[in-house]
Amino acid sequence: MTKTIGLDLGTQAIKVVVLNDNIVLSREKMFSGFDPSKAAKTVLEKALKTANLSISDIEHTTATGAGVQMASNIDSKISMMSADAKAGIHLFPKARTIIDVGAEEARAMKCDDNGMMVDFVVNERCAAGAGAFIEAMARALEVKMEDMGPLSLKAERASPINASCVIFGESDVVTLIHRQESKPEIARAVFDAMADRVSSMVHRLGVNPEVVLVGGVAKDVGFIASLKRKLDIDISIPEYPEFAGALGAALMATKRARRSKK
Amino acid sequence: MTKPQNKEPVEYWRWKEYQRVISDKSWNNKDIITAGVDVGSVGSKAAILIDGEVYSWGITRTGSNSPESARKALDWAIKGTDLRLDDLKYVVGTGYGRVNVPMANKAITEIACHAKGANYIWGPKVRTVLDVGGQDIKAIHCDETGRVTSFLMNDKCAAGTGRGMEIFADLLQIPIEDIGEASMKIDEEPPPVSCTCVAFAKTEAVGLLRKGWSKEKVLAAYTSAMAVRMSNLVKRVGLEKEFVITGGQSKNIGIVSRVENVLNVKCLPSPEWKTGGLDPMIAGAIGAALFGKALYLKNQKK
Amino acid sequence: MIFIITYYGYTDGSGEFYIVIDSIKCTGCGKCIKKCPQSALEIITEFIDLEDKPVVAVNEKSRKKIKYTCSECLYDGKTALCVKACEQDAISTIWKTT
Numbered sequence: 271m272t273k274t275i276g277l278d279l280g281t282q283a284i285k286v287v288v289l290n291d292n293i294v295l296s297r298e299k300m301f302s303g304f305d306p307s308k309a310a311k312t313v314l315e316k317a318l319k320t321a322n323l324s325i326s327d328i329e330h331t332t333a334t335g336a337g338v339q340m341a342s343n344i345d346s347k348i349s350m351m352s353a354d355a356k357a358g359i360h361l362f363p364k365a366r367t368i369i370d371v372g373a374e375e376a377r378a379m380k381c382d383d384n385g386m387m388v389d390f391v392v393n394e395r396c397a398a399g400a401g402a403f404i405e406a407m408a409r410a411l412e413v414k415m416e417d418m419g420p421l422s423l424k425a426e427r428a429s430p431i432n433a434s435c436v437i438f439g440e441s442d443v444v445t446l447i448h449r450q451e452s453k454p455e456i457a458r459a460v461f462d463a464m465a466d467r468v469s470s471m472v473h474r475l476g477v478n479p480e481v482v483l484v485g486g487v488a489k490d491v492g493f494i495a496s497l498k499r500k501l502d503i504d505i506s507i508p509e510y511p512e513f514a515g516a517l518g519a520a521l522m523a524t525k526r527a528r529r530s531k532k
Numbered sequence: 533m534t535k536p537q538n539k540e541p542v543e544y545w546r547w548k549e550y551q552r553v554i555s556d557k558s559w560n561n562k563d564i565i566t567a568g569v570d571v572g573s574v575g576s577k578a579a580i581l582i583d584g585e586v587y588s589w590g591i592t593r594t595g596s597n598s599p600e601s602a603r604k605a606l607d608w609a610i611k612g613t614d615l616r617l618d619d620l621k622y623v624v625g626t627g628y629g630r631v632n633v634p635m636a637n638k639a640i641t642e643i644a645c646h647a648k649g650a651n652y653i654w655g656p657k658v659r660t661v662l663d664v665g666g667q668d669i670k671a672i673h674c675d676e677t678g679r680v681t682s683f684l685m686n687d688k689c690a691a692g693t694g695r696g697m698e699i700f701a702d703l704l705q706i707p708i709e710d711i712g713e714a715s716m717k718i719d720e721e722p723p724p725v726s727c728t729c730v731a732f733a734k735t736e737a738v739g740l741l742r743k744g745w746s747k748e749k750v751l752a753a754y755t756s757a758m759a760v761r762m763s764n765l766v767k768r769v770g771l772e773k774e775f776v777i778t779g780g781q782s783k784n785i786g787i788v789s790r791v792e793n794v795l796n797v798k799c800l801p802s803p804e805w806k807t808g809g810l811d812p813m814i815a816g817a818i819g820a821a822l823f824g825k826a827l828y829l830k831n832q833k834k
Numbered sequence: 835m836i837f838i839i840t841y842y843g844y845t846d847g848s849g850e851f852y853i854v855i856d857s858i859k860c861t862g863c864g865k866c867i868k869k870c871p872q873s874a875l876e877i878i879t880e881f882i883d884l885e886d887k888p889v890v891a892v893n894e895k896s897r898k899k900i901k902y903t904c905s906e907c908l909y910d911g912k913t914a915l916c917v918k919a920c921e922q923d924a925i926s927t928i929w930k931t932t
Contacts, residue, residue, distance in 0.1 A: 374732065393848065395728070396729055396847075396848045434689070435688060435690045436666065436731040437696055437730050438690050448783075466902075470903070479847045669837070679930075681839065684840075684841035686844050727847060728847040732847065761845070768841060768845075830884055
């Protein structure tokens with residue numbers, strides 16, 4: 271009975287997954303806010319409580335995420351790419367292409383038939399390439415983030431927007447609203463632009479089925495629809511896509527804990 | 533996070549529409565009178581030259597109709613002179629809407645015109661031009677005749693553009709006109725922010741403010757990062773003296789002084805158009821009009 | 835030495851990505867246009883020495899997303915197909931991720 275924890279220290283939110291022999295006992299998420307270490311401590315305690323465990327029950331804790339360098343009280347680290355790949359294969363054994371679109375970064379991983387990651391590509395340091403783009407456009411449209419997806423599905427076409435930069439995009443949206451362009455069409459343009467970028471990134475690796483989508487943005491129906499259109503292939507999405515990183519880290523923790531028991 | 537203002541995007545440094553005539557010049561029908569009309573995304577400029585020397589110019593705001601803006605700008609350049617449209621022997625259109633200058637004999641790329649105009653305004657010694665506009669950054673290297681030898685335009689990323697600076701001014705609640713001076717009100721130059729991306733830099737800025745940094749210090753850190761960015765673009769095309777900075781950001785002392793620092797080169801000062809000097813804003817129009825003269829002469833030889 | 839070099843692309847937080855074209859060396863033959871798998875190139879007229887010269891440029895649709903457009907050709911230090919196709923050495927690339 272190997273009990274482990276996976277900790278994903280994302281720039282926006284910290285996610286925790288507690289496993290017992292690779293069965294999920296609990297998953298908790300909390301916004302990093304201005305004191306990420308405090309948030310990490312709090313969400314860890316919460317996850318343990320939900321799982322009905324104490325920290326001494328845990329054999330191994332593995333951390334991942336953008337903030338992994340500042341993690342304390344952990345046993346090991348793992349890259350975000352490896353964590354995503356591990357989680358993807360675990361959830362969908364036939365997964366060969368795994369795409370993670372988060373708040374500030376997007377990446378894609380290619381796996382072979384043994385579930386080993388053989389290549390990856392990352393999109394970082396430019397807000398236009400990740401969820402931050404959707405967030406900013408939603409603000410400019412004066413629409414709640416969670417309403418962007420359903421809104422975009424109402425549109426038949428996408429308005430022309432400057433999709434290369436969050437800042438220019440915001441200006442464009444304001445102008446379009448002044449010109450009475452429809453919000454659904456603007457929302458769709460936002461997702462189409464994101465999907466365009468993500469699919470170009472994935473094409474670099476080769477689009478091999480099954481394709482799995484994870485990360486915070488994977489919950490958005492608007493983005494899913496645009497990406498399916500762009501990639502022209504079926505996409506599998508797990509039930510809790512934003513916990514993929516934490517899950518992958520926890521799975522790695524189990525592997526390492528078992529190895530050290532031998 | 534501040535919400536974007538629900539108004540049409542405005543020009544970063546607000547400027548007035550105006551026209552000017554160099555009154556101690558005169559013309560006759562034998563002179564080669566040419567005009568250049570530069571229709572930009574925000575401003576439309578026209579310049580009239582007599583035998584290749586600036587006689588008058590006009591600057592107006594570009595409206596939603598490019599041909600109308602071109603006409604208006606040219607009318608402004610003519611106003612105050614006793615010229616009529618028919619006296620113009622050759623008109624060259626340029627700029628963002630160069631294809632929409634209806635009275636033009638020819639359309640020429642704005643970069644070629646801008647470099648030629650810079651050569652006229654600052655002289656044959658100018659070799660590198662950094663033009664920072666509201667929505668783009670251009671780095672131009674030219675030779676002694678004002679012919680472009682190397683050119684790079686960045687309109688993909690807002691970092692460093694007037695629009696990007698506006699966002700930051702908004703975040704820090706510092707009036708845009710004061711942003712240059714405010715960034716200099718610090719005891720020690722802080723390290724630049726680590727994010728080039730304006731969206732991410734905003735988050736970084738909020739963190740710094742919480743750490744107790746003053747608004748001015750945060751602004752300095754951001755301006756520093758932007759100056760590094762602009763300098764890298766200049767180095768890409770090749771930095772060579774003399775160096776000039778044009779566009780809205782040329783009036784931002786925080787940017788100018790830091791770019792000079794990073795590149796280790798002083799830029800030539802801009803002429804004071806308010807007291808009769810040539811306005812760098814009309815560089816493109818001047819260049820266009822100069823090409824007009826050359827093309828007219830070329831046609832005469834045929 | 836006369837050269838007129840244009841950098842098509844951008845520098846942003848993630849790196850520097852440019853397709854670089856020398857308008858003096860370019861003859862406008864179009865071989866690179868045919869080889870580009872993303873149809874990112876086109877012929878434009880540039881005003882050089884009072885003449886209109888046809889030369890190659892990156893088209894508007896591709897210019898602002900060049901990192902994505904050219905990623906398949908340029909990842910891992912490979913030589914782009916357009917660069918290989920050019921017999922005049924008129925086209926080159928800059929591809930740096932920070």
